[in-house]
Amino acid sequence: MSKPASLKLLSFVLQPFVMFFVSILFFVFVGVASIFITSIHIFIVSRRRFLSRGRHHDVSMEFDFFDCGVTGISLHDLNKLPCFSYGSVLNLVETRDCAVCLEGFQEEEVFRLLPGCKHAFHVNCIDFWLKKSSSCPICRRGMGSLN
Structure with missing residues (x-):
């Protein structure tokens, strides 16, 4: 039908x-x-x-697992490392992130450029790292004597 x-x-x-x-x-x-x-x-x-x-202000709370007997550089040598503003050495920095905390660099932040390897990190991040280990977190190049 x-x-x-x-x-x-x-x-x-x-x-x-x-x-x-x-x-x-x-x-x-x-x-x-x-x-x-x-x-x-x-x-x-x-x-x-x-x-x-607030992450960069107290990095030590996040990295307590570094206590494995490795010693870093002295506070005297750490204070010899220069600090830079992000814009002042922007062309010398190959990466735009801190390898310790994995956060990007911001215009208003201060960071350190390690001698020799020229890797850049937030000041608080790398200071805490270098107190525990005397080498660059990226390339493992030793800081040696900072005269």
Whole structure:
């Protein structure tokens, strides 16, 4: 049995409306999902920035596992290492992140450029590292005598 002509016509007319409604639902779902994912991303990034603000001030709390009998350089030698602002030696630095804390360098931060290897680190990060180990965290080059 075939459908009556009125049902075929009704089906033919309703099909575009159903497709339009399904398309609208799809795009609404995609929009809501993208807003949800974006808000989660913004929350994670802002939380990470908030938590990392005080990170460089007390690095010793994070690196207590270094107590394995290795000795670092003296405080006298550590004070001989110069400090720089990020912009002053930007062209000498090959990386834009501190290898100790894994955070990126910011314009307002002060960092140390190690003699010899020229690797750069946040001052607090590398000071704590060098008190425990007398070598560069990246290339393991020893600091030796800092005369």
